[in-house]
Amino acid sequence: xxxxxxxxxxxxxxxxxxxxxxxxxxxxxxxxxxxxxxxxxxxxxxxxxxxxxxxxxxxxxxxxxxxxxxxxxxxxxxxxxxxxxxxxxxxxxxxxxxxxxxxxxxxxxxxxxxxxxxxxxxxxxxxxxxxxxxxxxxxxxxxxxxxxxxxxxxxxxxxxxxxxxxxxxxxxxxxxxxxxxxxxxxxxxxxxxxxxxxxxxxxxxxxxxxxxxxxxxxxxxxxxxxxxxxxxxxxxxxxxxxxxxx
Amino acid sequence: xxxxxxxxxxxxxxxxxxxxxxxxxxxxxxxxxxxxxxxxxxxxxxxxxxxxxxxxxxxxxxxxxxxxxxxxxxxxxxxxxxxxxxxxxxxxxxxxxxxxxxxxxxxxxxxxxxxxxxxxxxxxxxxxxxxxxxxxxxxxxxxxxxxxxxxxxxxxxxxxxxxxxxxxxxxxxxxxxxxxxxxxxxxxxxxxxxxxxxxxxxxxxxxxxxxxxxxxxxxxxxxxxxxxxxxxxxxxxxxxxxxxxxxxxxxxxxxxxxxxxxxxxxxxxxxxxxxxxxxxxxxxxxxxx
Numbered sequence: 031x032x033x034x035x036x037x038x039x040x041x042x043x044x045x046x047x048x049x050x051x052x053x054x055x056x057x058x059x060x061x062x063x064x065x066x067x068x069x070x071x072x073x074x075x076x077x078x079x080x081x082x083x084x085x086x087x088x089x090x091x092x093x094x095x096x097x098x099x100x101x102x103x104x105x106x107x108x109x110x111x112x113x114x115x116x117x118x119x120x121x122x123x124x125x126x127x128x129x130x131x132x133x134x135x136x137x138x139x140x141x142x143x144x145x146x147x148x149x150x151x152x153x154x155x156x157x158x159x160x161x162x163x164x165x166x167x168x169x170x171x172x173x174x175x176x177x178x179x180x181x182x183x184x185x186x187x188x189x190x191x192x193x194x195x196x197x198x199x200x201x202x203x204x205x206x207x208x209x210x211x212x213x214x215x216x217x218x219x220x221x222x223x224x225x226x227x228x229x230x231x232x233x234x235x236x237x238x239x240x241x242x243x244x245x246x247x248x249x250x251x252x253x254x255x256x257x258x259x260x261x262x263x264x265x266x267x268x269x270x271x272x273x274x275x276x
Numbered sequence: 277x278x279x280x281x282x283x284x285x286x287x288x289x290x291x292x293x294x295x296x297x298x299x300x301x302x303x304x305x306x307x308x309x310x311x312x313x314x315x316x317x318x319x320x321x322x323x324x325x326x327x328x329x330x331x332x333x334x335x336x337x338x339x340x341x342x343x344x345x346x347x348x349x350x351x352x353x354x355x356x357x358x359x360x361x362x363x364x365x366x367x368x369x370x371x372x373x374x375x376x377x378x379x380x381x382x383x384x385x386x387x388x389x390x391x392x393x394x395x396x397x398x399x400x401x402x403x404x405x406x407x408x409x410x411x412x413x414x415x416x417x418x419x420x421x422x423x424x425x426x427x428x429x430x431x432x433x434x435x436x437x438x439x440x441x442x443x444x445x446x447x448x449x450x451x452x453x454x455x456x457x458x459x460x461x462x463x464x465x466x467x468x469x470x471x472x473x474x475x476x477x478x479x480x481x482x483x484x485x486x487x488x489x490x491x492x493x494x495x496x497x498x499x500x501x502x503x504x505x506x507x508x509x510x511x512x513x514x515x516x517x518x519x520x521x522x523x524x525x526x527x528x529x530x531x532x533x534x535x536x537x538x539x540x541x542x543x544x545x546x547x548x549x550x551x552x553x554x555x556x557x558x559x560x561x562x563x564x565x
Contacts, residue, residue, distance in 0.1 A: 083454060085450065085453070085454070104453075104458075105453040105454055105456075106453060106456045106457070106458045109453075109454060109455060109456035110456050114454075115454045117450060117451060117454060121448045121450060121451035121454075122448070122451070123440075123443065123444045123447050123448055123451065123452075124447055124448075125443065125447060126440055126443060126444065126447070130440050133437060133440070134437070134440060134441060134444050134452075134455055134457070135455050137441065137455045137456045137457050138455070138456040140437060180451075183451075183455065184454075184455075186455075187455065187456065
């Protein structure tokens with residue numbers, strides 16, 4: 031449970047202007063661990079990731095990364111400290127090529143040319159589909175490929191922590207399985223600490239070691255996915271409808 | 277026919293200067309959403325400071341390079357002192373802010389240099405007459421140097437990691453921050469690039485159009501119109517826009533009345549903003565830098 035080397039939010043509060051979205055959330059992911067964060071729209075999932083990566087400044091609480099306190103630092107500093115945030119809607123650089131997107135992913139380590147090449151090889155091993163598209167403009171990729179590129183871009187900086195905002199959004203179940211399987215590999219082979227925000231609860235729970243359910247800015251439940259799946263509240267709230275089991 | 281060609285040649289060299297200024301607008305706007313109305317002042321400062329250097333006995337090419345350096349420093353200082361401290365920059369705020377900077381710079385130039393206009397000595401070379409069309413050596417220099425600069429700018433954005441990082445900031449500012457590219461640093465680089473471009477325009481145009489404290493006003497506005505023709509985010513569009521504007525002005529002055537020369541730019545601006553606000557050349561989304 032301790033996240034000495036991973037990422038840890040302690041009693042985190044944050045919001046936009048006067049609107050308070052996170053009302054004291056504690057979440058942690060240790061190296062080699064996938065933690066799923068689920069919850070309804072507006073529960074604060076994306077805001078949690080934005081506060082972790084420094085896109086918004088927390089109003090209270092702490093963020094620790096690799097044991098160091100990074101609370102209130104900007105996204106550039108937090109990226110350099112080893113956290114890669116794969117944003118909602120992928121946000122690839124559309125007119126730049128796939129290769130350039132990857133190169134810019136390593137911006138914080140751009141002086142290490144040898145490391146860059148090696149890292150690129152590794153990313154293309156995880157996402158072989160990108161290897162055929164290196165010279166193509168990122169905006170012309172399919173949604174699934176853009177998601178792979180967005181994750182690959184994040185990996186280029188050799189992060190110790192990977193946080194992902196709804197990587198399954200708008201993707202076919204087969205592609206979701208492929209991407210989530212790769213997340214599982216990244217956990218075991220790279221020892222990454224992964225925080226996975228998802229609406230697709232079933233897919234997320236399959237890969238996750240632990241899960242946190244958010245509700246209106248607070249932690250509602252925490253535990254092992256298997257137990258949470260049996261919880262009535264989770265069943266009703268997130269799995270009750272006609273979700274396709276992927 | 278030779279009249280026509282003569283007007284086109286004169287128009288192209290004037291247009292090349294607009295193109296340089298226009299590229300400066302694009303460099304800044306695409307990265308930071310700022311419309312820099314002091315872009316023309318960069319040219320005026322370059323012309324006047326190059327004159328000061330030659331007055332002090334510095335050889336012309338060295339004086340021109342020093343002027344570029346002066347303007348790059350001015351541009352970076354402007355970004356640091358006037359643009360960066362603004363918490364929530366919008367395009368409208370930027371227009372008001374840079375108009376203020378532009379006015380302050382003009383006042384400063386008037387204080388230092390006085391109201392009279394002067395021209396820098398032209399670059400060496402003899403004027404040519406080809407097929408009844410006379411071309412001044414300075415016009416050839418303008419066209420040649422603009423071509424080299426435009427290619428260099430295109431290579432910078434298309435081939436270098438720094439140029440690509442600036443494009444990344446322009447296209448997806450949030451994602452750019454997440455990979456660690458600082459938008460403030462990017463804006464500083466963009467202002468330096470824009471300063472250099474404006475300064476090249478200033479030192480090249482000075483022998484033909486003379487430089488005075490307020491010569492940045494019209495040059496800046498015409499550069500803005502040229503950039504708008506390209507949708508404000510495309511380097512290629514800005515170059516094309518500058519050349520088209522220069523030739524149209526020259527033809528209007530030649531065939532209609534030279535008094536209408538300066539009206540061309542603004543009529544064109546209105547037409548473009550009404551008909552094709554995304555720019556005339558190229559598709560908006562694809563044209564970024």
